Amino acid sequence: MVDLDEYLLYQRVSIDISFAASRPAFGDLFLICGDKHPKFPPSGKFAFDSLAELQFEQVDDYFGIRSLNDEGDDVPIWLYPLIKGEPVFHHPGPFDGVRLAYNILRNPARHAEHYLNCVAEFAVFGVGIRYRNRETDLGSPPNLSVVRADIDAVVRHWAAEGIEVGSSQALEMDN
Numbered sequence: 001m002v003d004l005d006e007y008l009l010y011q012r013v014s015i016d017i018s019f020a021a022s023r024p025a026f027g028d029l030f031l032i033c034g035d036k037h038p039k040f041p042p043s044g045k046f047a048f049d050s051l052a053e054l055q056f057e058q059v060d061d062y063f064g065i066r067s068l069n070d071e072g073d074d075v076p077i078w079l080y081p082l083i084k085g086e087p088v089f090h091h092p093g094p095f096d097g098v099r100l101a102y103n104i105l106r107n108p109a110r111h112a113e114h115y116l117n118c119v120a121e122f123a124v125f126g127v128g129i130r131y132r133n134r135e136t137d138l139g140s141p142p143n144l145s146v147v148r149a150d151i152d153a154v155v156r157h158w159a160a161e162g163i164e165v166g167s168s169q170a171l172e173m174d175n
Contacts, residue, residue, distance in 0.1 A: 004150070004153055004154060004157060005133075007133070008104070008133050008150060008154060009104075009105065009154055009157060009158075010105060010173065010174075011103065012101045012102055012103045012104070013101070013102050013103075013104060013115075013131075013133055013147060013150060013151065014099055014100065014101040014102075014132045014133065015099070015100050015101075015119050015129060015130065015131050015132065015138070015142075015147065016082065016085070016097050016098070016099050016128075016129075016130045016132055017097050017098050017099075017100070017119070017122050017123055017125070017126035017128070017129050017130075018082075018096055018097035018126055018127055018128040018129075018130070019095065019096060019097055019125065019126060019127065020127045022045055023093065023094035023095055023096060024043070024045070024046045024048065024093060024094060024095055024125075025040065025042075025043060025092055025093035025094045025095070026040045026081070026091070026092045026093045026095075027040035027041050027042040027043065028042045028043055028045065028046040028048055028093070029046075029048060029063070029081060029093070029095065029098070030042070030048075030058070031046070031047075031048035031049040031051075031052070032048050032049075032051045032052060032054065032056040032063060032079070033052065033056055033057050033058060033063070034049070034052035040092060046125065048125070051121055051122065054114075054117070054118050054121060056079060059075050059078075061089030061090060062078055062079060062080050062081070062087070062089060063078070063079040063080075063081075064077060064078045064079065065077040065114070065118075067107075067111075071107075071108050071166050071167075072106055072107035072108050072111065072165075072166035072170075072171070073103060073106045073107055073171075076102060076103070076106075076107040076111045076114075076115070077100065077101070077102050077111070077114065077115050077118055078099075078100070078101045078102075079098055079099070079100055079101075079118075080098065080099040080101065081093065081095040081098055082095055082096050082097040082098060082099055083095060083096055084096060085097075087099060097126065097128075098122060099132075100115070100118055100119050100122065102115040104150075104151055104154040104155065104165060105154065105158060105163075105165055105170050105173060106165070106166065106170060106171055107165060107166045108165060108166030109151075109155050109165055109166065111166070112148075112151045112155075116144050116147065116148065116151075119142060119144060119147070120141070120142060120144065123138075123140060123141060123142045124141075126140070127140070128140075129142040131146060131147055133150065134146060134150075158170065
C-alpha cells in the first residue's frame with residue numbers, strides 16, 4: 001500500500017532535474033517549443049530542440065503542454081525553470097534545473113504516460129533526478145517505478161471514492 005498525503009492526492013507530483021556545471025539559459029530552454037526565441041538566442045550547448053515532439057510551449061510565465069481536448073486541466077504538464085531549487089519566471093537564466101509537475105486528480109489517467117515520458121526525455125540532460133513528493137533520488141537513467149506507483153495509487157484512491165481523475169467532478173474537487 002502506498003502512503004498518500006493530501007498534497008499528492010489534490011495537488012501534484014513533481015520531479016526536479018538538475019543540470020551540471022554547464023547550465024542552460026532561457027534561449028536554450030525555449031528550444032523545447034520547437035523554435036528559437038527571437039530575443040534570447042540559444043548557446044548551442046544544449047540540444048533541447050530534440051524535445052520539441054513533447055509539445056511544450058510557453059504558457060504564462062513558464063512552459064507547459066496544453067491539453068488537446070476538453071478533458072482535465074488546460075495544461076496537464078508544467079515545466080518550471082529553477083534557480084537554487086526554486087521556480088523562476090521572467091528570468092534569462094542560466095538555470096540550475098527544471099521542475100516537471102503533473103496534477104493526477106485533475107487530468108485523465110492516460111496523460112500520466114506522457115508526463116513520465118517527459119521526465120525520461122529531460123533526464124538525459126540532467127545529472128540529478130529527484131522525486132520531490134518522496135524526497136527520493138531516482139537515479140540516472142531514472143527509475144520511475146515509485147512515481148508510477150504513486151500515480152496509480154492516486155487514480156485508485158479517487159476511483160474508490162467514485163471519482164474519475166480528469167472528469168468534471170474531479171476538476172470541482174478542492175482540498
